[in-house]
Amino acid sequence: MGRDGEPVGGPTDADWAAAVEAVRVLRADARVLLVCHVNPDGDALGSMLGFALGLRRLGVRHLQATFPGPAGAPEPFRWLPGVELLVPQDDAYPAPDLMICFDAASESRLGDLAGRLATAGTSLVLDHHASNTGFGRVNLVDPHAAATSVVALGLLDRLGVTLDAPMATGLYVALTTDTGSFRFEATTPAVHEMAARLLATGIRPGDISRRVFDTRPFGAVRLFGEVLGRATLEPEAAAGHGLVWAYATRDDLARHGQPAYVLEALIDPVRCTAEADVSCVVKQSGEAEWAVSLRSKGAVDVSRVAVGLGGGGHRFAAGFTGHGPLDEVIATIRAALPPPSYPHP
Numbered sequence: 332m333g334r335d336g337e338p339v340g341g342p343t344d345a346d347w348a349a350a351v352e353a354v355r356v357l358r359a360d361a362r363v364l365l366v367c368h369v370n371p372d373g374d375a376l377g378s379m380l381g382f383a384l385g386l387r388r389l390g391v392r393h394l395q396a397t398f399p400g401p402a403g404a405p406e407p408f409r410w411l412p413g414v415e416l417l418v419p420q421d422d423a424y425p426a427p428d429l430m431i432c433f434d435a436a437s438e439s440r441l442g443d444l445a446g447r448l449a450t451a452g453t454s455l456v457l458d459h460h461a462s463n464t465g466f467g468r469v470n471l472v473d474p475h476a477a478a479t480s481v482v483a484l485g486l487l488d489r490l491g492v493t494l495d496a497p498m499a500t501g502l503y504v505a506l507t508t509d510t511g512s513f514r515f516e517a518t519t520p521a522v523h524e525m526a527a528r529l530l531a532t533g534i535r536p537g538d539i540s541r542r543v544f545d546t547r548p549f550g551a552v553r554l555f556g557e558v559l560g561r562a563t564l565e566p567e568a569a570a571g572h573g574l575v576w577a578y579a580t581r582d583d584l585a586r587h588g589q590p591a592y593v594l595e596a597l598i599d600p601v602r603c604t605a606e607a608d609v610s611c612v613v614k615q616s617g618e619a620e621w622a623v624s625l626r627s628k629g630a631v632d633v634s635r636v637a638v639g640l641g642g643g644g645h646r647f648a649a650g651f652t653g654h655g656p657l658d659e660v661i662a663t664i665r666a667a668l669p670p671p672s673y674p675h676p
């Protein structure tokens with residue numbers, strides 16, 4: 332972080348060269364393990380699988396992709412090209428020659444797979460979180476990149492891989508996920524230029540968006556209705572910028588017969604709330620454990636809030652794991668938000 336908490340830097344020429352070298356020196360029988368963050372989103376999976384297909388093009392034969400936690404991609408991503416490379420974490424190479432991590436700001440986001448960093452021959456980190464701890468042997472971390480797939484494509488280009496439609500599909504899913512379908516601040520001219528390159532391979536953006544963003548079981552529609560019906564607005568919170576929050580328990584999921592992934596989309600209707608700068612969805616992930624999503628419209632830096640509570644993320648989108656009863660988790664969030672004396676930007 333530089334002055335004013337703005338992200339600085341990005342990979343240097345030496346970083347890019349070291350990353351290219353790490354791939355170029357691989358022997359024909361080398362084992363390469365790709366890992367993305369727990370509870371993977373479109374950027375994590377799309378960057379990883381798009382890059383994996385590029386490595387396959389380069390002739391890497393022993394190639395696995397994985398992530399911590401229950402095996403199998405969430406339903407909206409099961410159709411992604413390259414998904415056949417996914418293995419359950421327990422089946423992942425115990426000592427790969429090269430380990431490449433995607434969209435994970437810290438080792439803790441790799442869960443039980445973090446141990447592979449020590450047993451791997453070498454490791455490469457591709458990411459765009461300003462809070463990235465640089466836990467790889469070589470780190471390609473660009474805080475100005477809209478998605479990890481921007482970094483992944485940068486490396487594929489430097490490796491001389493020719494982009495094709497299957498590769499582009501994952502990279503495009505990643506880019507649309509992290510830019511909110513080209514709506515967020517991170518949507519720079521360079522993002523649209525990259526999207527144009529990806530679309531030029533012939534991929535179909537309408538089909539992709541429908542599968543990733545606009546399809547969910549009817550039970551999830553009903554579940555959202557119930558959960559949104561009890562959302563709470565606290566206009567005085569966050570130094571008067573306002574907080575809106577909603578929660579969903581495992582019991583809510585069970586009653587509607589829904590898997591946990593459907594809750595990932597819940598933040599979107601919540602964050603529409605005009606009266607609140609900060610929005611929050613608290614999703615039960617264990618008996619007394621909650622996955623918390625935070626969003627801001629700009630007045631509050633939610634990355635700072637999340638980092639303070641043991642998590643991470645970006646200025647406008649961040650998260651952390653909460654422990655204890657729901658009302659305590661909410662109280663913790665409220666207390667971590669800026670007090671009335673907080674200097675307004």
Ligand code: AMP
Pocket residue numbers: 372434436440623624625641642643644645648649650651652
């Ligand atoms: P989400 O709300 O899950 O979509 O995540 C928003 C952003 O916060 C993403 O950049 C995540 O990588 C980050 N994030 C979410 N949960 C955590 C966590 N427990 N620890 C660190 N970063 C997180």
Ligand code: MN
Pocket residue numbers: 368372374375434
């Ligand atoms: Mn992510």
Ligand code: MN
Pocket residue numbers: 374375434459478479509
């Ligand atoms: Mn990302």
